[in-house]
Amino acid sequence: MLKNYFFIALRNIFKYKIYSLINIVGLAVGITCTILILLYVTDEISFDKFHSKADRIYRVIEYIDPAERSSSLPFPTSEAMLTDFPNYIENSVRFFNFQTSTLTIEYAPENGQRLLFNEPHIFFADSTFFKVFDFKLLQGNPNEVLNKPDLVLVTKSTAQKYFGNDDPVGKRIRFEGQTELTVAGVLEDTPSNSHFKFDFIISFATLDQFGFTGNNGGFNWYWNPCWTYITLKEGVNPKTLQDQFPDFVQKYFHPAIKDLTRLELQPLTDIHLYSNLDYEIAANSDVTLVYIFGIIAVFILAIAGINFINLSTARSMKRAREVGVRKVMGALPQQLIGQFLAESVLFSLIAILLAIPFVYLFLPGLNALAAKQISFTFITSGVFWAALFSIVVLVGLVGGIYPALFLSSFQPVKVLAGKVGKLGSGAMLRKLLVVAQFAISGILIIGTIITYNQLNHLRSANLGFDKDQVLLLPIQRTPIGGQQYYQFVDRMKNSENIIQVSAGNMVMGTETQTASYIIEGKDKEIMMSTYFVEPDFGKTLGMEFIAGRDFSTEFASDTASGIGGVIINESFLKLAGWNTDNALGKRVTGTLEGEMRVIGVVKDFHYTSLRQPVAPFLFVINPNSQARQFFRSFAYIRIKGNNYKNAIANIESIFKDYVPNRPFEYSFLDEKINSQYKGEDSLGKIATVFSLMAIFVACLGLFGLSSFTAEQRTKEIGIRKVVGASVGTIVMLLSKQFLILVAVANLIAWPSAFYLMNLWLSNFQTRTSIDLLPFITAAVFTFVIAFATMSFQAIKAAQANPVKSLKYE
């Protein structure tokens, strides 16, 4: 019986080649997109799950109301928690990286090439690193490699980069030009699905010599630079531990913030998709993207499935006689349903066989678009094949069930009497399904366009400062960041092509830190966003002052210790209840900085990404010159746009005079700011590709359906031509019914897309306005492409010789 089914299915596939091709290619494209998206989604949700204790590992995070949502904690928290909660916590590990983007590593073997790199993935970690996480140590004893100062672990590819094929263990490298570290072991490269990546892990004890792990001038329960992960003991409910945190905070935290601070446990496996805190250890993804791509996958598969349903039912009269004969021979309806379902599963099986090479072909593209490293090795995974098998069966059954029911319901008496030409039923359903396909396509087109509009809007939005032509030069822990800063600034200002120079501890427009302040007239500390800056910061960034002035070296008091100056933004002004006339000279007292006076007010500007609202903010020159050195992370250098190559060459030569032992590296502020929207960027690109795929598959179906209609109406066309209809009127006649469907589809797509895109845009504080253009574009696009698809068949039918078409029946 199965053999009979199989052969008849196969012969039908070969007999109606166009139809089969449309179905199979459509399904193959749909399944390819689905597999690609599934691979993406699987990768996204697999983050950090490879640790054997993943379900018990939590990151402790700190909220300081109202301004700070920190992913990192004060230095002593880890130890205090282990001491205070021995029944709950099994282990904990801290990570620290000076809060800088890169640190310098030098390798100078006695006889060999000296290597010097700025390394972006260096962390100091506690010796419990291997007790909490499952990162693999390829060489060395996990109990010993991090338990002394000046030890470092390198990953395999980092070892390759510095030491070639030599044994890395025992090699000595120099950290930040001053500390000799000994390689104690080799780590496997960070898995691509870890929420942070490391190339070097330095023993935490090394930090003692930098003075960070001590008392930090009384601020060690205030400053919070350590990402802290804990493993709960088995069976511990995180909630019961978290309930004890308020007392813990009261017991230890700095008086200025302990009433504002709240600690929480964040599951390790939630970090990649759900966490968007301040000072994240690395940029995370967003679960919204997972949902959006998941929906797109379902959409495309639905469109391909609809093709299958439509073409099968449309073609049903070709199979009607077979159904009739089989029924006469005694076939029961369920046997026929089984036969047709088996056939649709066969279709989807062939489509999958085609989809696998497609996936192989397009995977590098997906990896490039989504910045992933998914390898084709998934092909050997049992889960993949199980998923694939489920897709085959699902698509085959869902796509096949309606045609199967439809076909098996034929009355043999009718179909054998040739009464199948008037099969009206199913026509309405086909129309509805075509509408669904084009509505989905319309939504995807509109969504894609609005995504791009939003992306452009984010990139070109007025941030309240001029982000262009500003070069960022990392100077932290260099002589420039230290004693020689002002000397460096003078030389820079005298250099050609350089307009203005300043420095700050944050990358403007992308990040912020917070500290606590008391505003004159109010008695409580308030957490607010702060940048520690140097003179001329406002000028360098082209900020607009609505009162007072920028920090300047011309006012000695700005940089002297004692009572310092502070520049506030408009929101601060409102919070304090001042106005531009009375704000200057008002007192602001910082927990870190002591007493300060307002010297200027700037218009509100976006100090972090456009996803975040603008809140009260202040620029401070730290009165403690020792601390100030630490906070000079970046020199901000505004250069002349027309000759930036010379400007950069000048900067490099001056930089080299001060810092000969560090590679010259720089970035541009606008690029840093734009790179915050990488997620939206890849969303836009991926959505474009998949929208085009969706439309392609929908058009394949329309092509098949219109060829079927043309065929079905051959006789009518012949009669019309005999009585004088022109080719044009016949093409219109045939196209009209589908164009109406496309119009209805657009009517459905418009409000749906409007609703969905508004939902998405509500993620942003700043959003593009939704105008008519994307909707009109979608309408025009679907009409043109649908008409082009159909007119091919319509013209062919219209040009046929009526004599032939009249003989047809």
Added chain:
Amino acid sequence: MIRTVDLVKVYRTEDVETTALNKVNIDIKKGEFVSIMGPSGCGKSTLLNILGLLDNPNGGEFHFLDHEVSKYSERQRAQLRKENIGFVFQSFNLIDELTVFENVELPLLYLGYSSSERKDKVNAVLERMEIMHRTSHFPQQLSGGQQQRVAVARAIVSNPKIILADEPTGNLDSERGDEVMSLLTSLNEQGTTIVMVTHSPTYAEYGNRVIHLFDGHVVTENIKDKEKFHV
């Protein structure tokens, strides 16, 4: 074997009601060869469809092999049908995508025969129909006469008790038509009951009884060999 009492079949469309069969009484005994004649639209095909258990009557009784089947469900009719009835159609109704062998094999598939039994039976019947040399051909590769021989082969492969033939010669030239008729005659001689609808008075005469239908009524019955069947 087949007996109807006041059989009624009415077709309804939205605003027209057509009575296709109006109180038809017929009685067909085992081993008979009955021809049904009448003009277009007289209800011949409707009667044959009901006799073939493809359709249910609206009224009256229908006894098929001692079963009163007029109220049978499709499933019950399908069971009786596949075990007892072979069909031959004017337009052959072979499945284009199946080979000669596979077409003939079809009834056996639904009767659940094993692969080797099917092979034996199909080969035997194809040999008898003298189309063994065409077993792996597709229907379109055959002449009309050959196609009808395949259709007859399919109708008899499961050894049905009765064969229903709906204008089996309608699409054939006279030479091929004669061939098919002599095939049916020889089947009847071997004991198979045959009911045949035809337009052709000549071919109707092959039967030992001719039933004339007009506007849904049985108008006359010509009975030959009366004594043979003790009517």
